[in-house]
């Protein structure tokens with residue numbers, strides 16, 4: 001459903017966002033909404049402004065203009081920790097795990113905003129402290145099971161295969177029980193089998209009622225998982241719609257083909273191939 005015909009109240013509302021770094025305009029008058037139950041992909045050639053937009057939504061950058069509203073609250077320019085406490089969790093393009101901590105502790109670290117524990121409880125090791133520690137451990141295992149981490153959870157996270165480290169990052173974000181989860185290139189560096197598992201995981205996350213927003217370059221995954229897609233080019237939205245609408249939008253293919261790097265050219269070919277496959281299925 002396009003934004004124009006949508007009647008539900010948005011969970012996230014990005015309105016007129018501009019972000020510039022010196023003379024570089026990274027995001028220009030960007031507006032889009034995310035709804036409860038959404039799986040929305042933000043796509044576009046390298047440097048289109050996708051991560052900058054994510055950084056503004058999550059408080060890592062302050063937009064030069066525009067507003068971001070989440071769950072009825074204006075969050076523009078608020079600090080990342082405050083925005084996270086409202087129910088926004090994210091993962092990063094480059095993993096940001098605590099390499100020397102165990103797998104389990106990395107996920108437990110995602111919970112401190114939810115689990116009630118005072119400094120005094122921690123110092124005195126009160127029964128309440130022990131109870132909350134046990135609760136955090138149980139929940140960390142639950143989320144690691146949910147994302148499918150099979151490696152030893154007591155080992156340092158840096159010793160895990162790369163694909164599993166990405167899953168630990170998702171488990172840590174989910175442990176906050178967010179209303180919205182932003183994933184920045186979750187499929188980067190994954191092999192084919194791992195991507196298939198990721199697709200299935202994203203669908204299960206959406207079934208929990210968490211809105212999922214992803215930046216992704218893997219067009220197969222984007223077309224399979226997304227309910228809606230927003231396409232950026234040079235910081236501007238050039239298209240928004242369902243996967244079928246995006247695949248057949250000449251502006252989108254043009255934007256990708258116009259890019260000079262071979263990675264983006266390959267993505268253009270992938271979008272065109274997805275469109276061709278669909279036409280064949282329909283005929």
Ligand SMILES: Nc1ncnc2c1ncn2[C@@H]1O[C@H](COP(=O)(O)OP(=O)(O)OP(=O)(O)O)[C@@H](O)[C@H]1O
Pocket residue numbers: 021024025026044045046047048049050051052053
């Ligand atoms: N911290 C920064 N300082 C200066 N310029 C930046 C900064 N972050 C992003 N940019 C510039 O803003 C533009 C948009 O970058 P951004 O990383 O948001 O794009 P992207 O669509 O996420 O790209 P990619 O797909 O390659 O990750 C680029 O020209 C980039 O060089």
